[in-house]
Amino acid sequence: MTEPLIRLQGVTKRYGSGQAELLALKGIDLDIQAGEFVAIMGPSGSGKSTAMNILGCLDTPSQGQYLFEGAHVESLSRDQRARLRRRYLGFVFQGFNLLARTSAQENVELPLLYRGDTANVRRTAAAKALQAVGLAGWEHHTPAELSGGQQQRVAIARAIVTEPAVVLADEPTGNLDTQRSHEIMGLLMALNRDHGITVLMVTHEPDMAAYARRMVHFIDGRIAKDAANPNPTTTAPDVPIAEGAV
Amino acid sequence: MLYSVFMLALRSIRRNLLRSFLTILGIVIGVSAVITMVTLGNGATASIKAQISGLGTNLLMVRPGQRSGPGGGGGGGGGGVPQFNEADAEAIAAQIGGVAAVAPEGRASATVVANGRNWATSIIGSSNAWFDTGNWKLASGRIFSDEEQQAGSAVCLIGETVRREIFDGTVGQTGLGAQLRVRKFSCIVIGILAGKGQSGMGDQDDTVVVPLRTLQRRVTGNLKVATLLVSMRDGSDATRLKASLTQLLRERRKLATGDDDNFNIFDTQQLAETLSSTTQVLTTLLGAVAAVSLLVGGIGIMNIMLVSVTERTREIGLRLAIGALEHEVLLQFLIEAVVLSALGGVIGILIATAASWGLSSLMGVPYAFDPFINLLSLAFSAGIGVLFGYFPAKRAARMDPIEALRHE
Known part of the structure; x- marks a missing residue:
């Protein structure tokens, strides 16, 4: 077995102290290989969001180790984790988090701005990413002029524009109707299948989790069940994905 | 990097055009007030100097009678006070050194x-x-x-x-x-x-x-x-010349020791200095009052930047999540504040130039563009941006991305 892309070892997360102490994670061990599509499930308060924040290098474990490509994330500084995020990770949120009154293209270019890319490089990369999510020609629309599904696609384009190793999606379909949700899942599945991007997704909708090839269930701060999905959904609604777009 | 952060700042200023304008209004008013005050004050000082040098440079005006006030000179000569005659003029020219001409x-x-x-x-x-x-x-x-x-x-x-x-x-x-x-x-x-x-x-x-x-x-x-x-020669000592002039005139007018002078010497140079130092004090005072309005403008900028940071918490969370470093977020908000206040400074300078030009022609004082005060105001307003933008920017940069993203 090759070295995993992500390895959590005995990770705990503690909030507060004394009487008010809350143990959100109680010793998690989790290995994720490059190229996996993992759905993280569980009821609210089960610790799945906390785990997701740690996996996304936004938070650090109270105890235990987090190895990302062999690097000890738990000992990195705030800025070092930011550099790691900008290089390897892409984020998709439930609430899209697009900048208002800012065109789709500028939204997608945002991560590249922090990487110091030139305007030309940014424009080309953003156009490519927007094409990959089926929004070619929508570059100059602002979020207010786009539907919810389209906004989430812009957000996905923003997540993949840096060509990350991992895309972390936190309830990406939580604000969308069923039809749009399936479109977004089809998109994430295609990114994982065709471009080898590792996708970690938090969801509580079994229909959406069914697209993943592995499901991890959290209950009460522990992993209750971690199993391959024997029969992942592969027939998503038709979403145009340009060949070699990413 | 700096360029792209600068562009980011410009973009967010443009996104909130009306608010940006209202934010910098305080700076605009402050800068234009300072510059207008100082320019008009300088003009008034220059015009007073010009008026007095129009009387004659280094000129002493000697009149019979006691001094009745600055410029009052008792020209006609009060009752019983002896007048001068032509011989007095000749005596002064002949006996006192440092005199260029006596009329x-x-x-x-x-x-x-x-x-x-x-x-x-x-x-x-x-x-x-x-x-x-x-x-x-x-x-x-x-x-x-x-x-x-x-x-x-x-x-x-x-x-x-x-x-x-x-x-x-x-x-x-x-x-x-x-x-x-x-x-x-x-x-x-x-x-x-x-x-x-x-x-x-x-x-x-x-x-x-x-x-x-x-x-x-x-x-x-x-x-x-x-x-x-x-009129005195250039570089001659006015005090000494006045003293010997006084002595000579006392002798010629046969005043006993202890008698008051029955004439007065009025020095245009001294008047010029008194008047221009008075206007300079006034200018400084008005300038200081106007500078207070600059300070108020700076506090306005801090207020709006704080509101802006709170309002854009999610945006800041997003920027941090996708990999913005702490100092990059700090720089972005700091530059935003500096660009805002410097923009206010530029607009203020334009308004002040128009206002002081119009007012000085209205008041009949010469208009002189003072590059120093303009540059100083611009630098000062940019400095206000740094000073009052730092705290809000620091607040933005220190945010926890998770908390910020959850912010409603």
Whole structure:
């Protein structure tokens, strides 16, 4: 077995102290290989969001180790984790988090701005990413002029524009109707299948989790069940994905 | 990197155009107030200096009677106070060092008539030294000859205002060689004085100059000299000169030790310094008041930046999540504040330039663009952006991305 892309070892997360102490994670061990599509499930308060924040290098474990490509994330500084995020990770949120009154293209270019890319490089990369999510020609629309599904696609384009190793999606379909949700899942599945991007997704909708090839269930701060999905959904609604777009 | 952060800042300013404008309004008002005040103050100082140097540089005006106040000089001489005479002027010129010229001056008011028009003006009787003490230049013609001064001939030079009122529209326009009727006698215009323009001391160009003896014999009918004009050489010590002048005049007027001077010496240089230091104090004061409004503008910027940071918490969370470093977020908000306040400074300078130009022509003071105060205001307003933008920017940069993203 090759070295995993992500390895959590005995990770705990503690909030507060004394009487008010809350143990959100109680010793998690989790290995994720490059190229996996993992759905993280569980009821609210089960610790799945906390785990997701740690996996996304936004938070650090109270105890235990987090190895990302062999690097000890738990000992990195705030800025070092930011550099790691900008290089390897892409984020998709439930609430899209697009900048208002800012065109789709500028939204997608945002991560590249922090990487110091030139305007030309940014424009080309953003156009490519927007094409990959089926929004070619929508570059100059602002979020207010786009539907919810389209906004989430812009957000996905923003997540993949840096060509990350991992895309972390936190309830990406939580604000969308069923039809749009399936479109977004089809998109994430295609990114994982065709471009080898590792996708970690938090969801509580079994229909959406069914697209993943592995499901991890959290209950009460522990992993209750971690199993391959024997029969992942592969027939998503038709979403145009340009060949070699990413 | 800096460029892209700068562009980010511009973009977010543009996204909130109305708010950005209202934010910088305080700075705009502050900067334009400071610059306008200082520019007008400088103009007023310059104009006072110009007016006083129009009287003559390094000029002492000696008048009979005690000083009744700055510029009040007791010109007519109160009851019983002895007047000066021509010999006093000659004595000063002969006995006191550092004197460039001494001119005895007598004055009378009269209506002059020529060319079918008349004009009320003041008649000055003096010697050729008068032209030196008053920094007068000739527009055309000549000054008095020795014979004319000795004989008290009927010759005169006229000021620009008199020339305009009497001779404008005539052949040659100058009136040179024309007969000018002054009370009961006529004089020949032998010269025209170059104009000095309007000044706060009255229109100096509204005058007719005749030899002292001419004035004494044909106009006033006595030998009195109302004023002695003493101009000092450049670099001579005014205090010492005044002291020896005082001593000489006390002797000539036979004052006993302990008697008060029955004459006063009025120093234009000293007046110039007093007046311009007064206006400078006023300028500084007004400038300080205006600077307070700049400070208020800066607090306005901090307020709006804090609101902006709170309102854009999710945006900041997103930026941090996708990999913005702490100092990059800090820099973005700091630059936003600096760009805002510097923009306010630029707009303020434009308004101030227009306002001080308009106001100075309205107030009749010269307008002078002062690059120093403009640059200083610009730098100061940008500095205010740094000062008052730092706290909100630090707050943004320190945010926890998870908390920020959850913010509603």
